[in-house]
Amino acid sequence: MLSIPLAIRLGFGLLRSRPTLTILAVGLTALAAAVLGGLFGTVYLLRSLQAEFMTALTVEIELAHDTDAARARVMSEAENWPGAEFVQYVSADNVLREVEAETGENLAPLFGGNPFPAFVRVRFGHAELATLDSLARAAEALPEVLRVVYPRTLWTDLERLALRVRGSFGWIGGLIALLALGLIGFSLRAQVRNLRATWEFLALLGLSQRILGVTLLVQRLTVGALGGLLACGALALLAAAYSLFLLRPISFPFWFHITVWLTALALAAVAGMLTTRRIPAK
Amino acid sequence: MTEPPSIIIELANVVSGYGARAVLTGVSFSVRKGELVVVEGATGAGKTTLIRLLLGAQPCRAGMVRVLGGDVARHTPEALTSMRRQIGVVFQSPQFLAQETVMTNAGLPLQIAGVSAEVCRARATRALMDAGLTGSARKHPPQLSGGEQARLQIARALIHQPQLVLADEPFAHLDPDSTAAAEELLATAHARGAAILITTHGPTRFLERAARYRLDNGRLIGLT
Numbered sequence: 037m038l039s040i041p042l043a044i045r046l047g048f049g050l051l052r053s054r055p056t057l058t059i060l061a062v063g064l065t066a067l068a069a070a071v072l073g074g075l076f077g078t079v080y081l082l083r084s085l086q087a088e089f090m091t092a093l094t095v096e097i098e099l100a101h102d103t104d105a106a107r108a109r110v111m112s113e114a115e116n117w118p119g120a121e122f123v124q125y126v127s128a129d130n131v132l133r134e135v136e137a138e139t140g141e142n143l144a145p146l147f148g149g150n151p152f153p154a155f156v157r158v159r160f161g162h163a164e165l166a167t168l169d170s171l172a173r174a175a176e177a178l179p180e181v182l183r184v185v186y187p188r189t190l191w192t193d194l195e196r197l198a199l200r201v202r203g204s205f206g207w208i209g210g211l212i213a214l215l216a217l218g219l220i221g222f223s224l225r226a227q228v229r230n231l232r233a234t235w236e237f238l239a240l241l242g243l244s245q246r247i248l249g250v251t252l253l254v255q256r257l258t259v260g261a262l263g264g265l266l267a268c269g270a271l272a273l274l275a276a277a278y279s280l281f282l283l284r285p286i287s288f289p290f291w292f293h294i295t296v297w298l299t300a301l302a303l304a305a306v307a308g309m310l311t312t313r314r315i316p317a318k
Numbered sequence: 319m320t321e322p323p324s325i326i327i328e329l330a331n332v333v334s335g336y337g338a339r340a341v342l343t344g345v346s347f348s349v350r351k352g353e354l355v356v357v358e359g360a361t362g363a364g365k366t367t368l369i370r371l372l373l374g375a376q377p378c379r380a381g382m383v384r385v386l387g388g389d390v391a392r393h394t395p396e397a398l399t400s401m402r403r404q405i406g407v408v409f410q411s412p413q414f415l416a417q418e419t420v421m422t423n424a425g426l427p428l429q430i431a432g433v434s435a436e437v438c439r440a441r442a443t444r445a446l447m448d449a450g451l452t453g454s455a456r457k458h459p460p461q462l463s464g465g466e467q468a469r470l471q472i473a474r475a476l477i478h479q480p481q482l483v484l485a486d487e488p489f490a491h492l493d494p495d496s497t498a499a500a501e502e503l504l505a506t507a508h509a510r511g512a513a514i515l516i517t518t519h520g521p522t523r524f525l526e527r528a529a530r531y532r533l534d535n536g537r538l539i540g541l542t
Contacts (some may be wrong), residue, residue: 042429049417237413240373242403242431245395 043247044315047237047254052229058259061223063188065263069218069268069300074213075205076295077271077288082125082198087162089194090198095158095168097175098182102128106180113178114158122159128152135243148305165191216303219312224256228312257301264300268293324351324383326513327372328484332381335536341367343536345381349529356525357517358541359533365517366410368533369486372515373407374398386482402433404484406475406512408485412467414459416425420470421446421455427478436437441477449473449503465496472503476512483507483514489522497522 049060097114099106114123126134133153136143160168165188172184183215201282228235235248271288279285321422340403343363349355359365370376371383374390386401389477393401407429414423421482424427425442428504429435446452449469454462468488475483482532484502489497508514530541 039429039432041435044417045418049415052417114443233413234415236375237424238430239408240375240402240407240409241430242399242405244399247430 039247040250043250044254046247046251047258049184049253050227050231050251051258054230057120057227057230059222061220061227061259062262063303064216064220064223065259065300065315066266068212068220068303069264069267069296070163070290071212072209072216072299073267073271073292073296074274075209077275077292079198079202079205080288080292081286082099082201084138086194086198089191090160090163093160093163093168093186093191095160095172095184097156097158097184098153099155099184100153100180103180107154107156108177110156110178114156117158118167119160119163120158122157124157124159127153128154133154151244164207165195213303217307217310219307220259220304221307224259224308225311227255228252252308252312253305256304259308260301260304261297263304264297267300271296319404325349326351326353326386327403327515328382328384330382332371332383333379334367334376334377335538336354336367338349340379340402341386341536342371342533342538345536345538346535347531347538347540349364349515350483351513352424352508352511353513354508354525354528355513355515355531357515357531357533357538358519359517360519364536365519365533366505369407369484369515369517372484373402373405395416403427403478404482406478406480406483406507408471408475410486412459412471414467414470416460418456419455420451420457420459420462424449424451424470424474424477426474431445431478445477447468447474448506465492465499466508467499468496468500469503472500479510479512481512483512485514485516489518489520490508498540499542 097110099110111123111125114120128150132144132150132155135152168186169188172186175181176185238248271293275286275288277285325348327347327349330344330346333340333343345368347355367376371378372390374385374393378391379499386404388397388401390398390401415426421439421442424445425438428438428441433441443452443455446455449472451462451466451470451473454466454470459470472485472488473532474516475485477524483504488500488504492500501522502514504514505524518525518526532539532541
């Protein structure tokens with residue numbers, strides 16, 4: 037018969053027996069989970085930044101000839117584009133006014149007239165680069181269209197950056213996880229080995245390896261749970277500090293915190309399993 | 319439920335030791351149900367090794383060790399655990415869960431066996447009363463004197479009314495009053511029918527009634 041209450045009490049007793057090692061294990065778990073969470077959070081923020089960029093994306097279709105027919109044709113084409121949320125005609129005069137307002141210069145005399153073409157502005161709710169490229173190519177094939185302007189280079193640069201970050205963070209995260217497993221496992225093992233005499237006398241009284249296994253599980257899960265809570269708290273503080281100092285509010289969804297907490301739990305559980313498979317005999 | 323065997327411990331030509339050093343060489347003896355046996359020997363004679371051998375914690379290089387009807391060397395871990403739960407053990411140096419109360423420590427064998435908390439508490443209360451430790455129930459073992467710790471160990475060993483009690487120098491370092499109290503507890507268990515094997519390096523009055531053996535140079539010599 038498995039005496040779970042006894043195993044739980046032994047597990048907590050194990051943690052209380054060497055508080056310094058418990059604090060070390062919890063601290064290491066929290067640190068590792070926070071760093072891994074931070075890396076994951078950075079990737080998550082970059083992705084949301086990309087999504088935000090896609091949402092705010094506008095495409096300008098410059099008209100070769102600003103005629104009613106050309107305008108109507110291009111606007112009707114653009115309205116049928118997948119993901120297009122808002123289509124607006126901007127006359128050449130308005131473009132000139134917008135640019136002059138931005139630069140503060142009187143540009144018409146400088147160029148000897150209005151150098152800007154009229155265009156149709158298309159705003160997307162969500163867009164994908166491949167789709168946009170094919171739409172742009174199709175639009176540019178129309179005789180009414182001079183060219184299609186959208187921030188393709190910025191987009192691809194952002195994509196490349198995100199990919200590089202994800203790739204390098206994968207390596208760094210893996211290394212940190214391995215290092216953390218070693219260090220957490222070492223402190224958990226030291227705590228268990230410290231009570232070898234106790235394990236032996238309990239075994240001689242008939243305590244089974246199964247109960248001792250539950251005891252170890254309680255030790256690992258408690259360390260993981262506490263470390264996870266600390267990591268979530270640290271990440272929330274970091275996010276608050278980031279919002280405060282960089283004036284860009286960021287927040288992580290609930291599932292992100294749960295993921296960080298579960299990561300800490302998994303780190304402590306796996307570290308314990310790797311380093312202490314059985315209760316050491318004296 | 320099957321009747322326990324009349325021979326509770328049986329050793330035949332047992333050889334055991336540590337590394338290259340043989341501590342027990344060709345030890346043979348048996349203990350019957352309800353028998354009181356004392357094994358005397360100087361420090362380092364192998365008394366603790368003998369106890370550990372009987373509990374399956376010490377490997378046997380040759381010979382056979384049967385305890386409570388089973389061959390200890392052939393026991394599966396589960397069978398070994400089950401066997402240990404039927405034995406009361408008194409360790410040479412008292413072993414307790416220091417962070418648990420005296421009450422919890424006394425009831426440990428019952429908790430290990432998965433007995434309900436209420437039954438554990440009731441029987442631990444009774445056992446502590448018998449051991450004269452009622453007033454210390456809420457204390458922690460390190461707060462007890464050496465004599466009290468010895469009595470707590472014996473109370474714990476007897477709480478599940480085992481058929482066999484193995485006591486490794488239970489009277490060592492005890493003053494005469496504490497020795498008498500410890501002896502009384504063991505005598506009660508013996509009177510109830512438990513077989514008791516005690517190792518000691520000096521005989522006491524209680525042990526005058528016992529079948530006596532002496533461990534000398536790894537060999538067991540019958541004295542009575």
